[in-house]
Amino acid sequence: MSGTLYLVATPIGNLGDFSPRAVETLQSADFIAAEDTRVSVKLLNHFGIKKPLVSYHEHNHITAGQSILSRLLAGETCALVTDAGTPAISDPGEDLVRLCAENGVPVYAIPGCCAAVNALAVSGLPTGRFTFEGFLTVNKKSRRERLDSLKNEERTMIFHEAPHKLCTTLDDLCTAFGPQRRISLCRELTKLHEETMRTTLGQAVEYYRATAPKGEYVLVVEGAPPAEEAALTLEEAVALVKKLRSDGRRTKDAVKEVAEHSGLSRNELYAAVIAAD
Template sequence: MAGTLYLVATPIGNLGDLTFRGVETLKQVDFIAAEDTRVTVKLLNHLEIKKPMVSYYRHNTGTRGEELIARLLAGESCALVTDAGTPAISDPGEELVAQCAQHEIPVVPIPGACAFVNALAVSGLPTGRFTFEGFLAMNKKNRRSHLESLVGETRTMIFHEAPHKLPATLKDLREAFGADRRISLCRELTKLHEQVWRTTLGEAADHYAQTPPKGEFVLVVEGAPQQEKESYTLEEGLEQVEKRLEEGTSLRDAVKQTAAAMGLSRKALYDLAVSRKD
């Protein structure tokens, strides 16, 4: 009979946030698969728990994943943990869970800390519908494409960001969504210097262009305003593109902005604009 994979959420800062059930699970499993064993051993030492550990992180998911599946199929139980937060959410653990599903290995969640959920809760922005976007790509083309796909997104958007990339990210967000769009910057949640700053993208970008950021951030960004659905033709869209061109907007940006605002196909509108220009 196959063993069980337990997804144990670990503290994102305050060690007191680990649940009783999480502690008991770590005590009872046969072994622990950790994102970084050096980080997890500190937590285990604090809890006075001694368990065999193996590393499981983004660059060894292939071979190590096969090893873990073999051990689970042999009947061993495993607790999967990340350095902080809930495993398998924007995390390599999702691959292991998918493998377990293929082999019909039981997977049991042990709830606990999750940075983006807590950031959303304290953001002051709408929480009924939201989209978690994780970390933006470092590649400029992929990054731009990701943000362009979110221009018309009406749900609250959540991003993770490291301090050294925050100024550039805020600049890109301001360019994509406008300086007046509201944002809640949640820094070092549950830690000593926890801070929640509710402001606009323009103010946030200006501030961190001058002030070096410190700590890990969760960015909660207001969605685009809801608009009544109207049916527009490509010809009407082309008129708006031409107006934007007269204002000095590039063709690419004019088409992108118009397509998002009017609910038109960007490719069809671009092709029409190019054909008329020729």
């Protein structure tokens, strides 16, 4: 019988955010797979956890993943952790989860911190629908193409960025989306110098030309305004009214509904419908 893989979310700054269930999971695992064992051992020492650590990161995830899978299939239990946040989100942990899914190994998430969701929650921007974009590529052509593809994205967009790349990224976002697009810049979430700046892309560019960025950033960018619905011709509007009437609507109600969505005059549309009867 195979073992189990646990995805254990770790603090993104404040150790007080590590849950009792997460501690129990690490204590009960046979071994822990860590993005950087040097970082994870500090967390383990803080909570008095002593478990074997193996390295699993973007540079070794193919070979390390197969090794971890073999141990899981042999019945061992593994806890996967990253340096900070939720494993498998924009992270090579997704490959390990896929391997487990393909081989019938149970996978359970131990919930906790996620910088993207925390930033979205405090951004002041719409949260009902959003898209997580992570780090943009440094390749200029691919970066431009990616941002071009997002110009009409209506959902709120979430990006990660390092301080030394922030100014370039803000310039690129401003070029792609325009200086008036709203943005929330969240830095050092849950840490001592946590800060959220709610502004526009144009104002953010100007601010960081004079102020050196410090700390890790999550950028929450407003989506594009909804596309205007294509206007109907008078003939198309009359045809739509007739269809609504065939579905049981009264002429008056059908005309009112179509006029509201088409921008046509209600009286003009009603007269056209009567003339067409």
